[in-house]
Amino acid sequence: MWFEADNLVLTVAQAACVALPAAGVPRALARFRNGWWALVLPLCIVVVIVAIDVTSVSADVLTWVALLLVPPGCALALGWAMRGARWWLAPLAAVLLAVAWADQDARGGQVATILLIMGSCVTLGRLLGGAAPTLLLKLGLVAMAISDAILVFGNTLQEPNAVLIAAQPGAGLPQLQSAAFHYASLGYGDFFAAGVLGGLLAIERRPQLIPAIAVLLVSLAWDQLFLVVDVLPATIPPAIVLIGVEIWAQVRARQRVGTLDA
Template sequence: MTREFLASNVCLIGVQAAIVALPRGRSIPLLERLAARLRSPWWALVPLASIALVVWAVNANGDTADALTWLALIAIPPLAAAALGATMHGARPWLALLAIPLFALAWVDGEQLPGEAAATILTGLSCVTLGVLLVSVAPHSWLKVGIVLMAVADAILIGAETLQPAATVLNAAAPPAELPQLQRAHFGHAVIGYGDYFIAGVFGALVAAEGGRQARAALLVLGFSLLFDLLFLVLDTLPATVPVALALIVTELAQRRRRPPLRQPQLS
């Protein structure tokens, strides 16, 4: 673990923690009306599917990586614009326009730190919007289970060395004309998968929707990530979803302790 990798990785996990703090908890009327028609417990499987199905599909067919790269290139800029304009704290409609210069910088300077930073910001902001959308349509209790299952699946796939080949193919996939690779976040000497940011967006949106303290949740994710990353001393790949799941578990336990006990009826 070199100093360059350590510095780069701290920046990436710092963005992951920031994603937890960004989703807004106030309802968006248009989104609420749409979500009322789409609510289903099945949406809670999205976090698990986002890693298990992607790894299986990429390993089964390398062309899947190219399709996911194009999907990210097309979907992430408008999702990031939606975060700037509506789904994050401090959002303003006119801020959505900032997605344009961010994308331009990521395109023209993609091999330098400013371009990599712009691409990482776009990727992170898109996960804020996806988190808010998913929390709007999935039961919260089921979605929390989905987050934990995603982290467990991530750890199992890495332990079985099934995820690494898929990640290598997906990270190498690039659109033509040197367009930015938004299907993962790359900064300096470190790379973090899109799913690692996605799970942070879902967790942050859950905390916001339930009126929790997002700053505290973000600090938990950052603290667990810094401790967890010490394993890079002996391992090459780590599941960055695990610190988010641990932060979720700690948050849930803390909330249950604060809840007043139910009063038992007494016979007179």
């Protein structure tokens, strides 16, 4: 059986992104609701990999984009986007950034980075959940997992991803484009996929805790493939759980219809 405690920390963090998003977007943003937003999911992996493959400078740009956008995204999660959010919690994102910056090579800095990334993905999950039709967003999440799997198992993603992880904004600033805990690492897109799943469940008023636990369990089972491969696409577990949730919903709906007919 394959098991690494360091990897478990990241897996739990990813699963938490499913449980945390609340539902709805500000009324001012409702007019931007459009099905095209669902394309963000599959394209966020493909475009990044292609861009880095064309020029490694893209990785430097992306690490700066992450540095500039992840902390505000986390602040929005603490103050608005997550369940239990309070406006006065938003400044904690600045504290997390300070810890991630000052203690980059230690566990404290790594945990702060993980929390910053989690928060930003919770915000994105809530925003996308309210910005795109749910069916298209579900298809986008599955497409994201499929494209991720094709790139990983086709050995296309590993080299550009290594370049992205190694990219630094300079001046000793923290790297927020991916999360690491000791020897384990997880890409931003993996947290993003979980956050979108949480946003979908929230907007449809479905339970989120059980699917979050399911993501954790599916991830632990999926990780057994590390016995035979070195890299796995971690967007797969959220997609599997999404499919499972949809199948279970259909089963329950048919059971209710059968009960009424009886």
